[in-house]
Amino acid sequence: xxxxxxxxxxxxxxxxxxxxxxxxxxxxxxxxxxxxxxxxxxxxxxxxxxxxxxxxxxxxxxxxxxxxxxxxxxxxxxxxxxxxxxxxxxxxxxxxxxxxxxxxxxxxxxxxxxxxxxxxxxxxxxxxxxxxxxxxxxxxxxxxxxxxxxxxxxxxxxxxxxxxxxxxxxxxxxxxxxxxxxxxxxxxxxxxxxxxxxxxxxxxxxxxxxxxxxxxxxxxxxxxxxxxxxxxxxxxxxxxxxxxxxxxxxxxxxxxxxxxxxxxxxxxxxxxxxxxxxxxxxxxxxxxxxxxxxxxxxxxxxxxxxxxxxxxxxxxxxxxxxxxxxxxxxxxxxxxxxxxxxxxxxxxxxxxxxxxxxxxxxxxxxxxxxxxxxxxxxxxxxxxxxxxxxxxxxxxxxxxxxxxxxxxxxxxxxxxxxxxxxxxxxxxxxxxxxxxxxxxxxxxxxxxxxxxxxxxxxxxxxxxxxxxxxxxxxxxxxxxxxxxxxxxxxxxxxxxxxxxxxxxxxxxxxxxxxxxxxxxxxxxxxxxxxxxxxxxxxxxxxxxxxxxxxxxxxxxxxxxxxxxxxxxxxxxxxxxxxxxxxxxxxxxxxxxxxxxxxxxxxxxxxxxxxxxxxxxxxxxxxxxxxxxxxxxxxxxxxxxxxxxxxxxxxxxxxxxxxxxxxxxxxxxxxxxxxxxxxxxxxxxxxxxxxxxxxxxxxxxxxxxxxxxxxxxxxxxxxxxxxxxxxxxxxxxxxxxxxxxxxxxxxxxxxxxxxxxxxxxxxxxxxxxxxxxxxxxxxxxxxxxxxxxxxxxxxxxxxxxxxxxxxxxxx
Numbered sequence: 067x068x069x070x071x072x073x074x075x076x077x078x079x080x081x082x083x084x085x086x087x088x089x090x091x092x093x094x095x096x097x098x099x100x101x102x103x104x105x106x107x108x109x110x111x112x113x114x115x116x117x118x119x120x121x122x123x124x125x126x127x128x129x130x131x132x133x134x135x136x137x138x139x140x141x142x143x144x145x146x147x148x149x150x151x152x153x154x155x156x157x158x159x160x161x162x163x164x165x166x167x168x169x170x171x172x173x174x175x176x177x178x179x180x181x182x183x184x185x186x187x188x189x190x191x192x193x194x195x196x197x198x199x200x201x202x203x204x205x206x207x208x209x210x211x212x213x214x215x216x217x218x219x220x221x222x223x224x225x226x227x228x229x230x231x232x233x234x235x236x237x238x239x240x241x242x243x244x245x246x247x248x249x250x251x252x253x254x255x256x257x258x259x260x261x262x263x264x265x266x267x268x269x270x271x272x273x274x275x276x277x278x279x280x281x282x283x284x285x286x287x288x289x290x291x292x293x294x295x296x297x298x299x300x301x302x303x304x305x306x307x308x309x310x311x312x313x314x315x316x317x318x319x320x321x322x323x324x325x326x327x328x329x330x331x332x333x334x335x336x337x338x339x340x341x342x343x344x345x346x347x348x349x350x351x352x353x354x355x356x357x358x359x360x361x362x363x364x365x366x367x368x369x370x371x372x373x374x375x376x377x378x379x380x381x382x383x384x385x386x387x388x389x390x391x392x393x394x395x396x397x398x399x400x401x402x403x404x405x406x407x408x409x410x411x412x413x414x415x416x417x418x419x420x421x422x423x424x425x426x427x428x429x430x431x432x433x434x435x436x437x438x439x440x441x442x443x444x445x446x447x448x449x450x451x452x453x454x455x456x457x458x459x460x461x462x463x464x465x466x467x468x469x470x471x472x473x474x475x476x477x478x479x480x481x482x483x484x485x486x487x488x489x490x491x492x493x494x495x496x497x498x499x500x501x502x503x504x505x506x507x508x509x510x511x512x513x514x515x516x517x518x519x520x521x522x523x524x525x526x527x528x529x530x531x532x533x534x535x536x537x538x539x540x541x542x543x544x545x546x547x548x549x550x551x552x553x554x555x556x557x558x559x560x561x562x563x564x565x566x567x568x569x570x571x572x573x574x575x576x577x578x579x580x581x582x583x584x585x586x587x588x589x590x591x592x593x594x595x596x597x598x599x600x601x602x603x604x605x606x607x608x609x610x611x612x613x614x615x616x617x618x619x620x621x622x623x624x625x626x627x628x629x630x631x632x633x634x635x636x637x638x639x640x641x642x643x644x645x646x647x648x649x650x651x652x653x654x655x656x657x658x659x660x661x662x663x664x665x666x667x668x669x670x671x672x673x674x675x676x677x678x679x680x681x682x683x684x685x686x687x688x689x690x691x692x693x694x695x696x697x698x699x700x701x702x703x704x705x706x707x708x709x710x711x712x713x714x715x716x717x718x719x720x721x722x723x724x725x726x727x728x729x730x731x732x733x734x735x736x737x738x739x740x741x742x743x744x745x746x747x748x749x750x751x752x753x754x755x756x757x758x759x760x761x762x763x764x765x766x767x768x769x770x771x772x773x774x775x776x777x778x779x780x781x782x783x784x785x786x787x788x789x790x791x792x793x794x795x796x797x798x799x800x801x802x803x804x805x806x807x808x809x810x811x812x813x814x815x816x817x818x819x820x821x822x823x824x825x826x827x828x829x830x831x832x833x834x835x836x837x838x839x840x841x842x843x844x845x846x847x848x849x850x851x852x853x854x855x856x857x858x859x860x861x862x863x864x865x866x867x868x869x870x871x872x873x874x875x876x
Contacts, residue, residue, distance in 0.1 A: 092141075095135065098153060417547030419458045423455060423456040435573050454525075485528075486529075583599045723736045770791060852871045
């Protein structure tokens with residue numbers, strides 16, 4: 067737009083300077099942290115080139131010695147500012163030249179980039195402590211990050227599969243392809259790449275600083291009412307804040323530029339002559355503006371839900387309003403209303419030949435349903451960026467295509483119905499084999515036929531009903547066709563009158579029910595059949611295998627979709643009563659390395675109800691059942707790193723806890739492993755609390771008793787006693803255990819002035835040499851060790867329980 071007749075702007079354009087309170091003199095930067103190795107770069111984030119001068123738009127700037135900021139060489143009286151440039155970091159975006167499928171079921175693929183330079187060996191550039199990854203920039207796996215191994219000789223990346231929501235990537239159709247772009251991360255990139263990133267960051271920073279020095283202007287002018295009324299149907303939707311207008315003025319802007327609308331002031335008595343303010347910059351957002359955006363975002367989400375989930379409620383009066391306004395829209399039919407109690411025939415076809423066009427996806431082939439909707443909150447109708455193809459119009463034997471800009475209508479009057487059109491230019495150009503032109507959406511209260519505007523086709527898109535009592539509008543699309551034949555119906559959309567249930571063929575969507583109880587496909591979740599509050603009566607039968615919530619259901623068996631190697635990660639067998647998890651385990655090797663081996667963990671009700679873990683390759687096995695715990699592989703780390711050594715164990719007990727002696731009295735305490743045994747037989751064999759070959763003890767603690775008094779007391783020991791301390795003044799009579807096991811050892815130490823007199827129990831014998839003793843005394847300062855050697859006899863002496871005692875003083 068510009069000043070002058072039929073150019074749209076009345077005289078009296080004003081230019082106003084604003085936002086002159088802050089002139090930027092220095093900019094501090096915050097660079098990206100990816101592919102930055104602090105140990106070699108000296109910083110966690112990307113910096114600017116150090117002490118570098120650059121001239122931009124005739125002004126000279128310089129960075130500081132640390133690369134942290136940029137400033138004018140000749141400073142202005144300005145302020146400091148900061149700039150987030152984290153989007154810049156050292157990187158190389160490569161192109162996949164070949165793809166190798168190793169095992170699709172397990173998700174193993176390799177990609178090759180033959181153009182990787184010889185001096186860019188990624189395998190030698192991994193940052194210490196980090197894992198090399200690849201993130202695809204384009205293609206089916208765009209945005210997904212994979213751990214990789216790199217072979218420089220073959221220019222090959224081996225992708226490690228990822229499991230997300232029960233799905234494996236890459237797999238099936240979601241795999242890399244030749245031509246996909248990718249970038250490598252967690253790398254210490256060569257200096258040349260770092261330098262390129264620093265210079266990119268510098269270019270962005272100097273542009274920001276230069277813009278911060280410039281005075282900002284707004285231009286205020288009034289729209290020519292005559293021009294507006296003549297073109298109102300076309301321009302009304304674009305005179306909104308945020309849209310651009312092509313503006314020129316002989317005094318201020320001789321050359322036309324696109325300038326953003328920042329304010330629109332409508333006159334109550336003349337809404338088609340608004341005062342419009344445009345600016346060569348957009349001011350930053352205040353805190354209030356950011357807060358005010360929160361409900362706007364929520365409305366956007368709600369609006370998307372309305373587009374996908376429900377039609378507006380459509381009543382009898384909406385249908386009648388359409389019938390009343392359809393007359394005169396097309397010359398292709400007789401304009402009389404046919405009414406009868408019964409229609410009988412073979413074919414019914416609805417649709418005008420001139421309205422046989424399709425909305426297309428970005429591939430220019432797939433038919434789609436455009437997301438047209440009425441925003442109940444601001445009373446505006448929204449039309450998305452679109453592509454269309456006409457199926458009945460041909461120009462030199464070629465069917466035409468059009469690209470259509472996004473459109474948001476002006477405020478629609480509540481009592482007025484409207485027509486939505488496509489205004490398609492007849493100026494067509496052959497592009498990539500398609501005869502293509504430009505088009506815009508247009509809303510009007512007038513009936514416009516296809517050839518009513520010179521140079522344009524006017525295609526009717528929809529009839530927009532007036533508002534109902536709920537303040538909403540239903541609308542009916544008028545393009546395409548419906549065909550009713552005996553036994554079949556060809557149609558794109560079927561819907562209920564309340565808009566809650568529908569079938570939309572072009573979007574592969576359907577919904578039945580309401581918000582509390584419903585069945586839908588491709589609505590609640592993409593490409594998914596969703597049941598809300600579903601009830602299964604009697605039985606839910608599955609034929610073959612059914613994939614539900616990441617699991618495969620079949621006859622009394624449930625398997626996870628995720629796999630470990632060629633096995634399902636989880637299998638629940640209801641027929642045989644087992645639950646098995648297939649996974650991998652790390653196994654230490656003789657030479658100090660680790661290897662990954664397959665194992666399964668299995669709960670099996672048919673096998674003594676055991677919980678088993680089994681390494682099928684090496685025979686490592688552990689089980690837990692009511693009969694006990696078993697493990698045949700020492701694979702658990704037992705000692706902390708600070709110990710300086712490592713011990714592997716089949717079973718490890720670490721008795722960590724917190725127990726205060728003030729509250730826990732007596733001999734209470736914490737143990738790592740506790741073992742006891744008891745043989746209830748009338749003729750019992752030994753019952754050991756533990757059996758250890760080559761037992762290593764790091765600090766031995768013996769169970770003990772202390773005997774005190776004036777003397778004459780008698781004590782009978784049990785086999786659980788290991789140490790006896792005598793601190794009496796007289797004699798203490800002590801009888802050894804009657805039920806000791808062979809090898810039982812008991813220590814004695816007389817501390818005080820008395821002594822301990824030690825006897826063998828009834829029916830057993832006591833020796834300190836080859837002569838049997840009735841008893842042996844252990845006096846003050848003496849120590850004795852007594853060992854039960856079991857039943858022993860010789861030279862006609864009958865076998866009987868025998869104790870051997872040795873004593874010493876020093």
